[in-house]
Amino acid sequence: MMEHTLITIGRQFGSGGHEVGNRLAERLDIPLYDHNLLRMAARELGVSDEDVAKVDETMLGRFLSGYVAGNGEYTAFMSGEEAGRPLSDRLFEAQSELIRRLAQRGPGIFVGRCADYVLGDYSNVINTFIYAYKDDRLNRIMDIYKLTEKQAADKIKKTDRERKLYYEARTGREWGGIESNSMLFNTSLLGIDGVTDALEAIYRKWESRG
Template structure:
């Protein structure tokens, strides 16, 4: 594992963090893991991908918070006082396990999923957080999802709040802070290409 370099990217919604991760992975010819991690978890837990997605990097509604996975043949015999691990915890723990195994397998880029925290003891971890100016984020989301600027701003606020809650509830660290991340990069000030350039140089010189 010592030879493997792992780049983890935290990001504000609409900052272009996923695109930056994708461009970087393409340049370096290494895998990118993001939504495909959710797919892996769903397959392992034998649940629908939509169900795993619902608790991935988001706050939980009351239904999902209490939703558990238990084999049908045992479910009717479970004592009411016996603890059953909620789906959210099962998804998170399995996702962490998969992230660790992927990091052992080879170099890669991982977007979100608290990967920076999961791999915090890895000496070859490059942990960055991508942010961007509010105006640029609103424009990008409005364009991508065909929304008005007002609705785009509301969506950004909601997703950022969910990502912040997900990250902080699992790590105890402040999402997007210098305490939690090795480097904060503003894609609005640097530009997408320059941001990727910086990460590529950092990766090659690590």
């Protein structure tokens, strides 16, 4: 039986969810898993860093769905019926297996990657979704990426749409829906530090049970 606690973080683009994950990992001194999961999974399948750099959770299906493994450099990593499957499916399955293995190893924070769904059979998981008001998200993205307001709005709309499509296609659940998450946090109301404080307190309470 797994006794340590895990946290999953889904988030709207520009809400500061990833920053919450970073701060929380530092405070709790536990690992943070995010884009590195995709790179780790890709290496297990023999996909180059150059190709992985072109994809993330928002682009994965679109970029690779038509790329059937069994051509070029990927042939050596597929055999039998696996050779006819889209590489997007292979990467998702490898990534999911990594998440489960890391969850067994010890406490950690998983940002995105459908981790709440992948860890659905685990009891000690705090599933969260972080969002914010539109104006705050716009200002944050404008500041981080040095974009105009229209550019930031377009980037937010595009990224959220792709995250939603990716999550819902893989899980059959509503992205950001309450049925998939233990709790939802609004960084516009609580601030980045406020959400981090709340999750730290919840994590420590869970760890002290029993």
